[in-house]
Amino acid sequence: xxxxxxxxxxxxxxxxxxxxxxxxxxxxxxxxxxxxxxxxxxxxxxxxxxxxxxxxxxxxxxxxxxxxxxxxxxxxxxxxxxxxxxxxxxxxxxxxxxxxxxxxxxxxxxxxxxxxxxxxxxxxxxxxxxxxxxxxxxxxxxxxxxxxxxxxxxxxxxxxxxxxxxxxxxxxxxxxxxxxxxxxxxxxxxxxxxxxxxxxxxxxxxxxxxxxxxxxxxxxxxxxxxxxxxxxxxxxxxxxxxxxxxxxxxxxxxxxxxxxxxxxxxxxxxxxxxxxxxxxxxxxxxxxxxxxxxxxxxxxxxxxxxxxxxxxxxxxxxxxxxxxxxxxxxxxxxxxxxxxxxxxxxxxxxxxxxxxxxxxxxxxxxxxxxxxxxxxxxxxxxxxxxxxxxxxxxxxxxx
Ligand code: HEC
Numbered sequence: 297x298x299x300x301x302x303x304x305x306x307x308x309x310x311x312x313x314x315x316x317x318x319x320x321x322x323x324x325x326x327x328x329x330x331x332x333x334x335x336x337x338x339x340x341x342x343x344x345x346x347x348x349x350x351x352x353x354x355x356x357x358x359x360x361x362x363x364x365x366x367x368x369x370x371x372x373x374x375x376x377x378x379x380x381x382x383x384x385x386x387x388x389x390x391x392x393x394x395x396x397x398x399x400x401x402x403x404x405x406x407x408x409x410x411x412x413x414x415x416x417x418x419x420x421x422x423x424x425x426x427x428x429x430x431x432x433x434x435x436x437x438x439x440x441x442x443x444x445x446x447x448x449x450x451x452x453x454x455x456x457x458x459x460x461x462x463x464x465x466x467x468x469x470x471x472x473x474x475x476x477x478x479x480x481x482x483x484x485x486x487x488x489x490x491x492x493x494x495x496x497x498x499x500x501x502x503x504x505x506x507x508x509x510x511x512x513x514x515x516x517x518x519x520x521x522x523x524x525x526x527x528x529x530x531x532x533x534x535x536x537x538x539x540x541x542x543x544x545x546x547x548x549x550x551x552x553x554x555x556x557x558x559x560x561x562x563x564x565x566x567x568x569x570x571x572x573x574x575x576x577x578x579x580x581x582x583x584x585x586x587x588x589x590x591x592x593x594x595x596x597x598x599x600x601x602x603x604x605x606x607x608x609x610x611x612x613x614x615x616x617x618x619x620x621x622x623x624x625x626x627x628x629x630x631x632x633x634x635x636x637x638x639x640x641x642x643x644x645x646x647x648x649x650x651x652x653x654x655x656x657x658x659x660x661x662x663x664x665x666x667x668x669x670x671x672x673x674x675x676x677x678x679x680x681x682x683x684x685x686x687x688x689x690x691x692x693x694x695x
Pocket of ligand 1: 594603604605606607608609616619620621622632633634652653656657659660675679694695
């Protein structure tokens with residue numbers, strides 16, 4: 297007689313490899329056949345889970361991108377950037393999650409995150425500029441002869457631009473600009489114009505008649521005109537409103553040439569800031585706006601030659617014929633570039649910032665901004681900001 301084999305006892309859990317948790321939930325297996333069936337079902341389930349797992353990873357990616365975006369958002373809020381479209385972008389990313397648009401959610405989250413990171417970066421740069429401004433204010437310097445300032449910069453750097461003319465260095469103590477400045481001093485304190493008042497009443501930003509260190513903080517915003525003004529426009533303002541000149545009088549209208557009242561006065565006023573650190577004020581929103589507009593202008597390519605200022609002035613080692621061009625990104629070099637009024641040997645005249653600006657635009661074969669216009673002041677604001685903290689050389693001597 298065949299003896300009926302007793303039913304096999306169910307295998308203990310430890311003998312089953314794989315997912316014991318699932319096994320635990322199953323009812324005790326009544327027979328070997330049932331167990332084999334259960335095992336195949338389990339394998340099938342695991343195979344089916346593989347694509348699901350891949351999907352779940354994408355969801356994870358999306359969720360982690362959203363988490364990262366939220367984290368960056370919080371940092372941005374802490375930095376003071378509260379009003380931002382990134383809030384909505386993060387919400388959008390979350391809103392497409394239920395419909396399993398994980399790639400889209402990931403993109404929204406990444407856009408939001410980058411946007412906030414960029415905003416924080418810009419803010420940090422702005423703050424660094426403000427801090428540099430504060431540092432410059434603290435170390436504002438005191439009067440130094442132009443040649444001493446230049447020599448100090450040469451000792452610090454080995455700039456080809458600063459050292460390119462040995463002859464200029466030798467001539468600086470006897471620069472004709474010094475005589476022009478002396479004439480300016482006389483003109484400044486002389487009661488003139490229909491109102492017979494001197495320019496000692498004129499406020500260049502540090503109080504009426506205060507000239508020491510005033511020029512290195514121009515252009516600046518003036519309450520009385522509601523405008524950002526540079527030295528030239530401020531001088532025009534005072535000659536007209538204080539002294540009573542008409543804008544057409546030659547004293548006001550003639551802006552160029554060593555013999556003009558303007559060049560004499562500008563050279564004198566500026567020379568009272570020699571050795572002081574450039575310190576463009578950026579407290580008023582208009583001052584910031586013009587400085588930023590100037591930056592755009594500096595980099596904006598246009599005209600038939602498609603030049604921008606940066607084409608010639610944003611790299612070291614650029615030359616035009618024998619001239620080494622100053623690099624705006626090297627402040628020790630750029631301070632000399634923007635130190636105007638300067639005696640231009642090639643012109644045999646003292647020239648102003650506004651004059652240099654006209655020449656630069658002519659050089660680019662572009663229609664330049666109107667002298668004294670907001671556009672001209674924007675560029676002067678930007679170029680002054682680029683030399684922040686470096687001592688001014690006033691008056692300078694150029695080729
Ligand atoms: C085609 C090249 C070129 C372009 C573009 C150009 N410049 Fe110049 N820049 C020069 C040359 C050349 C000089 C004179 C250098 C010399 O004479 O030694 C100069 C001089 C200057 C100086 C005075 C430095 C000095 O040593 O005389 C300043 C400041 C300046 N440029 C600013 C600008 C600005 C701002 C712009 C744009 C509006 C601009 N430049 C566009 C070539 C250029």
